[in-house]
Amino acid sequence: MKLQAPPIKSQGIKTKLVPWIKTVVPNQLTGKWIEPFMGTGAVAFNIAPHHALLCDINPHLINFYQAVAEQDITPSGVREYLSSEGANLLKRGEAHYYHVRERFNKKFNPLDFLFLNRAGFNGMIRFNRKGHFNTPFCKKPQRFSPAYITKIVNQVAYVSHLLATKKFKFKCQSFKDTITRANTDDVIYCDPPYIDRHADYFNGWDVEQEKSLFNVLAKTNSQFILSTWHHNQYRENKYIKSLWGQFNMLTREHFYHIGASEKNRNLMIEAIVTNCEIQHGNNETNETDEMNETLKQQEQTSLLI
Secondary structure: OOOOOOOOOOOOOOHHHHHHHHOOOOOOOOOOEEEOOOOOOHHHHHHOOOEEEEEEOOHHHHHHHHHHHOOOOOHHHHHHHHHHHHHHHHHHOHHHHHHHHHHHHHHOOHHHHHHHHHHEHHHOOOEOOOOOEOOOEOOOOOOOOHHHHHHHHHHHHHHHHHHHHOEEEEEEOOHHHHHHOOOOOOEEEEOOOOOOOOOOOOOOOOHHHHHHHHHHHHHOOOEEEEEEEEEEOOOEOOHHHHOHHHOEEEEEEEEOOOOOOHHHOOEEEEEEEEOOOOOOOOOHHHOOHHHHHHHHHHHOOOOOO
């Protein structure tokens, strides 16, 4: 399958893992595809179900994609905006980045959010306790070349077309509200912040939230698929055994680019935890040649698509 990168990027983005995740998705999806942690939308936009409910507690992610769905943000509008702001960035350097960041933290313009996301350091989406975006500049004033702008415009165009032809709904709400309201024929895909890992989330993520997520998923009558980490060369995810071990599980190697430090850029064993029936051949050692080739091609591209 051809993978489509979303216009918003983040650390830990799942674009490269979509073919693997898709092997667990039931063939007949009669209900909604639900994501309590939609993030960049990479999984949902590639799975492309007919019906989807995408939720997050970060209102800026929801506002951006809602604006695309309502055509307040269009591919042509993105090109015009990024061309103008990119020229200002090239002229004024990091001073312009911080000018836009200050403006965003007052007015919360979705296009400013896109600019900051693509010009900020290392694909980080980070907010302080006051809810203000505080990711520093990436130190690349030449960031918005014509080719780079076209790449982002094409990503917006793909999402715009998808939202015009499918029934996607975006909602800013907690994972508890999202999961507990799911129906039996829905499929819930969860990509929460990885517990005990170097990852930012809008309001943080701790042990109590991990346990709370486990409790609501353990009680749901819906089918669910959860992405998490299993182990790396240094340590294990202790919650795999203490919480998630009662469910079906798949693992595979994956390289993540998490955090600003080089020491955090290591191979990790990724895990899928699910109450769905796992078909023989889903795991890493039995993946199809087509999937392996797709993932190989993706790994040869930028770590943060």
